[in-house]
Amino acid sequence: MSNFAIETVGLNFTFGRQAILKNLALQVPKGSIYGFLGPNGAGKTTTIKILLNLLKSPSDQVFIFGKEINNNRIAILKRVGALVEQPAIYGHLTGKENLVNRCLLLGIKRSKADEMLALVGLTEAANKKSKQYSLGMKQRLGIALALVSDPELLLLDEPTNGLDPNGIIEIRNLMIELTTKYNKTILVSSHLLAEIERTATHVGIINKGELLFQGTIQELQLLNKPLLEIEVTDIDRASMLIEEKGYEIATKTDAKICIPFISQTESGMINTLLVQNGFTVTSLSQQRKDLENLFLDITKTN
Numbered sequence: 001m002s003n004f005a006i007e008t009v010g011l012n013f014t015f016g017r018q019a020i021l022k023n024l025a026l027q028v029p030k031g032s033i034y035g036f037l038g039p040n041g042a043g044k045t046t047t048i049k050i051l052l053n054l055l056k057s058p059s060d061q062v063f064i065f066g067k068e069i070n071n072n073r074i075a076i077l078k079r080v081g082a083l084v085e086q087p088a089i090y091g092h093l094t095g096k097e098n099l100v101n102r103c104l105l106l107g108i109k110r111s112k113a114d115e116m117l118a119l120v121g122l123t124e125a126a127n128k129k130s131k132q133y134s135l136g137m138k139q140r141l142g143i144a145l146a147l148v149s150d151p152e153l154l155l156l157d158e159p160t161n162g163l164d165p166n167g168i169i170e171i172r173n174l175m176i177e178l179t180t181k182y183n184k185t186i187l188v189s190s191h192l193l194a195e196i197e198r199t200a201t202h203v204g205i206i207n208k209g210e211l212l213f214q215g216t217i218q219e220l221q222l223l224n225k226p227l228l229e230i231e232v233t234d235i236d237r238a239s240m241l242i243e244e245k246g247y248e249i250a251t252k253t254d255a256k257i258c259i260p261f262i263s264q265t266e267s268g269m270i271n272t273l274l275v276q277n278g279f280t281v282t283s284l285s286q287q288r289k290d291l292e293n294l295f296l297d298i299t300k301t302n
């Protein structure tokens with residue numbers, strides 16, 4: 001029995017002559033929230049469509065619950081729910097009617113609709129026309145629709161795109177609840193490192209169709225160590241002083257110096273050092289790297 005809900009083995013995919021996915025080896029452990037991270041155009045949606053057999057993969061490259069996808073399409077898809085691009089919602093129907101429709105279609109008892117509304121926090125809006133829903137409510141209804149058949153695996157393509165901070169938190173909490181309380185496995189794509197870091201247990205980073213990193217969130221955090229950003233007068237002389245004292249300069253621009261963050265105490269000591277040597281420190285703050293800088297680090301380490 002495979003411990004992976006999803007496994008791709010050297011997955012290659014082309015659109016015409018353009019290679020979109022190159023030797024992709026995803027391993028999504030059962031019960032995980034797997035953050036599938038990459039910039040626009042990296043190949044996330046294409047991968048998700050392949051995992052749903054909406055795009056056909058070469059044989060023996062995609063396995064869901066240990067079974068090859070092309071040969072076990074129906075059996076696999078029964079166990080998978082998805083939200084890809086826009087959720088398929090009928091705007092003229094209420095949230096509840098949308099869900100009841102889906103229940104009838106799948107031969108599932110209607111009471112499941114109320115259960116799903118409660119799960120995604122839409123009970124109060126159940127009888128409102130879904131075209132009047134906010135974007136966040138529509139996304140939650142989309143997830144509820146994907147959950148009607150009680151799938152073990154949920155594929156969510158950028159579910160927080162365009163949501164306000166509250167909407168993002170609601171989706172985040174829902175994903176955590178679904179894995180911890182209901183034993184689901186979730187693959188969620190995003191182009192935002194900070195967003196993935198908040199929920200994922202595992203991460204895969206894709207760029208131009210290649211998997212640059214795959215591991216646990218702890219392994220990613222080891223790579224993504226925070227920086228101390230120092231805005232100070234006379235940058236060149238200040239950075240010489242910092243280096244003389246044995247600190248490594250990560251980056252330097254005309255406006256600021258970044259060094260690896262060590263501790264609050266150490267940051268205070270650097271501040272004192274600069275001030276005592278006649279520099280004016282205008283800002284001292286801890287920063288996380290963004291996705292682009294993380295890419296540079298990963299490429300360097302590889």
Ligand SMILES: Nc1ncnc2c1ncn2[C@@H]1O[C@H](COP(=O)(O)OP(=O)(O)OP(=O)(O)O)[C@@H](O)[C@H]1O
Nearest residue numbers: 015020038039040041042043044045046047158191
């Ligand atoms: N139907 C198609 N025909 C040809 N090329 C396509 C098609 N769909 C996607 N592509 C190309 O495949 C590449 C990967 O696109 P994909 O949508 O998978 O990326 P993504 O990581 O999901 O990015 P985004 O966040 O922008 O959706 C892009 O270069 C895109 O232009």
